[in-house]
Amino acid sequence: MTFHQELRHKYGSQVHIIDSPFLSGLLARLCSADCFQPEINRIVEVLYTHLIAVIMNNEFTLENFIQPTRMSEAHPDKLLQGVRLSAEQKAVSVNLARAGTYPSHICYNALHFSLKPQNVRQDHIFAARVTNNKDKVTGAEFGGMKIGGDVKDAHVIFPDPMGATGNTMITAVDHYKTHIEGPAKKFIALNLIVTPEYLKNVLSAHPDVVIYALRLDRGLSSTAVLEAIPGEYWDQERGLNDKQYIVPGGGGFGEIMNNSFV
Structure with missing residues (x-):
């Protein structure tokens, strides 16, 4: 069931x-x-509040409900009926610091509105790009982490604004699959912007990951490729410059969100 346009x-x-x-x-x-x-x-909060609502509607288990309202005393036979998220589900929001710190906090808070508090957790991973002497990203390095338990039957959500190369996402999912007790019910990447390179790399490494994004950037592709349906010429699409920053992109969100340009 889809509640939005894609x-x-x-x-x-x-x-x-x-x-x-x-x-x-x-x-x-x-x-x-x-x-x-x-x-x-303020903008990031609005964007991620909408995104987490989208994935909860689409990826989580729903249930029918019937309940009284404040009007039930006057009309006891007229109960409210509808569909909501099942509160018994488990979810983990993973803070991929630095850019993912505030987005993860937003998602973590939002999950509590529908799930039981004891079923919701936030984990923390400090991640950094690893580059070579030509400023090309060669991988991701984790400087430290705080993971609060298993992920068995849990939706594991990675609210990471910029899906550039995919190295951080791949390494994070690798860690949960190989070092944390599971299996998880789903791994979900929650990005603001993604590139074709990111999609290809993440799905090649982890075909089971579900990816949600608000924008696809492939600005360095040829005119003919840009005029085609996204993904039709996937191997020819390009959204990363030589330093592997997204184009048109928005700059390094981790630096911008934290006013820390180092």
């Missing part, structure tokens, strides 16, 4: 690129050079 593409059923003019406009504002704190975090 961009048409040929990347496979694991990829969901939300087609929302409201969210796209906010994300464009976030990426502009004259967007500073505190506006940045």
